[in-house]
Amino acid sequence: KAGVTQTPRYLIKTRGQQVTLSCSPISGHRSVSWYQQTPGQGLQFLFEYFSETQRNKGNFPGRFSGRQFSNSRSEMNVSTLELGDSALYLCASSPGGAGGTSYNEQFFGPGTRLTVL
Amino acid sequence: KNEVEQSPQNLTAQEGEFITINCSYSVGISALHWLQQHPGGGIVSLFMLSSGKKKHGRLIATINIQEKHSSLHITASHPRDSAVYICAVGPNTGNQFYFGTGTSLTVIP
Numbered sequence: 001k002a003g004v005t006q007t008p009r010y011l012i013k014t015r016g017q018q019v020t021l022s023c024s025p026i027s028g029h030r031s032v033s034w035y036q037q038t039p040g041q042g043l044q045f046l047f048e049y050f051s052e053t054q055r056n057k058g059n060f061p062g063r064f065s066g067r068q069f070s071n072s073r074s075e076m077n078v079s080t081l082e083l084g085d086s087a088l089y090l091c092a093s094s095p096g097g098a099g100g101t102s103y104n105e106q107f108f109g110p111g112t113r114l115t116v117l
Numbered sequence: 118k119n120e121v122e123q124s125p126q127n128l129t130a131q132e133g134e135f136i137t138i139n140c141s142y143s144v145g146i147s148a149l150h151w152l153q154q155h156p157g158g159g160i161v162s163l164f165m166l167s168s169g170k171k172k173h174g175r176l177i178a179t180i181n182i183q184e185k186h187s188s189l190h191i192t193a194s195h196p197r198d199s200a201v202y203i204c205a206v207g208p209n210t211g212n213q214f215y216f217g218t219g220t221s222l223t224v225i226p
Binding site for chain 2: 033044
């Protein structure tokens with residue numbers, strides 16, 4: 001099975017712009033979670049989608065949003081970019097199920113490194 | 118307030134040494150995960166456990182639910198084990214993860 005793929009791998013934007021990141025999960029996985037990793041804050045949970053519905057959300061402002069399509073692919077959008085949004089954005093997929101994200105092994109993609117100038 | 122604390126932050130070992138990384142957490146959990154991150158960013162899930170002990174090759178993970186503590190052990194360490202090891206917990210309320218700040222391990226040949 002192919003692993004989790006993320007596009008693009010690298011992205012440079014300027015303050016005020018918006019950005020869309022894409023994640024294709026492992027075939028058959030229905031849950032996709034998004035994470036932000038920065039040197040100062042480490043890894044932080046953004047949100048999780050399961051069967052096209054946002055099932056849980058971390059403590060990020062509304063500028064961060066996402067969606068999931070019927071084929072389980074997911075996109076994450078950040079509007080009005082700030083310098084502090086520079087980070088590695090990781091998505092992870094799991095089979096999902098009623099137990100929720102924390103009960104399932106997460107399979108991570110390679111990440112998208114976003115630089116905001 | 119950090120829900121997950123890891124120690125040590127940095128660790129340097131000689132090849133062949135036995136290594137222990139510790140993780141303490143403050144919330145009730147449904148599961149605890151150990152992750153490995155190599156330079157370049159790729160993250161691999163090593164273990165997911167909610168009780169007892171798991172072993173995979175030279176890696177062993179244990180958890181003590183009463184003490185809210187987990188350890189990751191690496192036996193006969195090798196330079197390819199050099200990576201950042203991250204502890205993550207899934208609380209038993211809600212469906213998100215809380216992450217430790219990671220332990221950077223360097224194994225010298």
